Amino acid sequence: PDKLYGKAKFGIDLVIPGMLYAAVQRCPSLGGTAKSFDDSQSRKINGVVDIVKISRGIAVIANSTWSAFKGKDALVVDWDLGPNSNVNSEMIRKNLESHLNETGDDIEVIGNPNSDFSNNKNIEAVYEVPFLAHAPMEPMTCIADVKNGKAELWAPSQNPQGLRIDVAKALGFAEDDVTVHVAYAGGAFGRKLVSEYGIEAAEISKASGKIVKLTWTREDDMKHGVFRPASMHKLKGSVDKNGNPILFSHHVIAESIIAQRYYRALPVKDSDLGEGTKNISYKIPNIKITGTIVPTHVPVSWYRSVYHTQNPFALESFLDEMAFAANKDPFEFRKNMLLDDSRLKAVLIKAAKNSGWYNKLEPGKGRGIACAECYESYIAQVAEVTVKNNKVKVDKVTCVIDCGIVINPDSVEAQLEGAIGFALSAVLKSKITINNGGVVESNYDDYEILTLDEMPKVEIEIMKNTYKVGG
Incomplete structure (x- = not known):
């Protein structure tokens, strides 16, 4: 009250x-x-x-x-000014990039991902995401x-x-x-x-x-706070002659939050680097998830959903590329990789239906679909976008979630609406850059977030079931 x-x-x-x-x-x-x-x-x-x-x-x-x-x-x-006063974003980026061809530490291995897949159609891609600030209204x-x-x-x-x-x-x-x-x-x-x-x-x-x-002032928090780690992702995949996925490989290259904050001196691997891309529901016979920790002087910490803000972005984007290589519809490609009793499959099908996935769009418009599981919740979304003058505008997001028993549906809807706005800021607008060892951005004028007029229409459906409450 x-x-x-x-x-x-x-x-x-x-x-x-x-x-x-x-x-x-x-x-x-x-650090100075x-x-x-x-x-x-x-x-x-x-x-x-x-x-x-x-x-x-x-x-x-x-x-x-x-x-x-x-x-x-x-x-x-x-x-x-300390030993990092000459560091800038491009140096950090090149450092991450220099590890792309390393094998990394194994996080998850299924089947025989090191086998010879040369007789199949092979796809490879690299994705990268920047440092991000939390930027809460209250400093x-x-x-x-x-x-x-x-x-x-x-x-x-x-x-x-x-x-x-x-x-x-x-x-x-x-x-x-x-x-x-x-x-x-x-x-x-x-x-x-x-x-x-x-x-x-x-x-x-x-x-x-x-x-x-x-x-702290807003500028204090933007320049001297903690940040979502920047990261690079190298993904490889193979589809057979029938267009079925037979290999998925994801190498995550980033600073480790827990290593930087707690145990840098200890030879401990960080399996959290694989959050959102390990233990996935997709049934692919050969999977390899690896991680490489790349230290940075930029202080990093947990950001809303932690590594789930990075890894599923790379995973789901790459699945679109695999679907294209297999000449398959992105929705059908995902659906066919999920078991019939999968909770993720249920929300994926519902999101496609609610969005009118197969309805024709006018020129300049398109739809994209993705799904993920995070902290025992399962979610699928369809984004309807307009591309004009090489700029993307998100017009509508259709969202379906299964988060178990729901006590307060209005609160869940509010969380999802806010999360969608937060995510669109991260994808389309926000970025922390480093120059002379410090943060360049200082306030909402140069660290941009989604404005009310840019917020798309959002339609949400909450699945009703009796599973335990998800996160």
């Missing part, structure tokens, strides 16, 4: 009696540190109370958010009160246990001496799973002895 009436308190709304406000200036090159700074002009700004150095930059403490922002902008910092914010060897935080965290562990480690406290209060998050999409904003707030509070509310 509080959300309906605008009374709900999100992280950005919280106020603790006696608190001050903070903002941080960080190095323009990711401050060598020295001149805060003389910042201290002249009305409302600025104190300025302290923390692990990731220089923090300005003030009696209002605006004064903290103005004080931050007035700082003059001599930065150690990072956290209130911290650190005193007497204890820390208390208020944050819109998706991972309060992790935040507690990370803050305790950063401050040298016992975990039992850190308390985290969870506020509503004004959008997150995985961005608020990580803890750096909470660590910053705690460090500022500890250094100043004050209760502080740290607020």
Whole structure:
């Protein structure tokens, strides 16, 4: 009820009696540190109370958010730009590309994918996707009160246990001496799973002895946040003389989220790289899924649906190419690879029917179909598009989902509508680029997302069954 009436308190709304406000200036090159700074002009700004150095930059403490922002902008910092200050997007891309012809670590092997398929029709393709920002409407914010060897935080965290562990480690406290209060998050999409904003707030509070509310600007979050990994995908396939698929191979080349964040020094493989392309329902006799971890200095983390935002895109796009090589309809090609009792097959057939898949379209228009399984939910979509002057406009999306027992259909529909808009932003508009070791984009003017007038018509059907609830 509080959300309906605008009374709900999100992280950005919280106020603790006696608190001050903070903002941080960080190095323009990711991973750089401050060598020295001149805060003389910042201290002249009305409302600025104190300025302290923390692990990731220089923090300005003030009696209002605006004064903290103005004080931050007035700082003059001599930065150690670090070892990655010459890195740009093209260098990262070429590094990924250099691994295309490697075999990679096996994630899944079915049948004999290394056999000789030269007597069949063979297809090969490479796909790539960029870094993406989560870009939630509410930027990072956290209130911290650190005193007497204890820390208390208020944050819109998706991972309060992790935040507690990370803050305790950063401050040298016992975990039992850190308390985290969870506020509503004004959008997150995985961005608020990580803890750096909470660590910053705690460090500022500890250094100043004050209760502080740290607020990141939109530009702070765009340039100093965490990102969906960029990746490249090399796919190979074979179809026999009857047009039946007999080989599918997918080599995923990307930074590993868990390796970068947790165990870079350990010789551990990351099977998560194969999410969305391993254990697929398609019945192909020979399958090989491999992964190559390519480290980057760009901080990466979980993004809405994690590797499912990348791998099924490559998989389903490549199946269209295999269908074309087999001279088969893309819908029929997929349908024939799925068992009759497959939940994925059921949503695929329903989506084709609901979209009028076989209805003729006028010149300049087309339809595409795809399906996927993710966290025990099964979904199929048909996109109807117009191509004009080499630009693609999505006119309509027909969506069918089987996510098990549904408690609140309106909520499921809202999630799917939002997810479709989010995905179209990722595919058609959004991109994070790197130059001089830092992020180029800063706000929604150069990191574009789908606007309301660009949102297609969406038709959704939820399958009714008694399977357990899916994700």
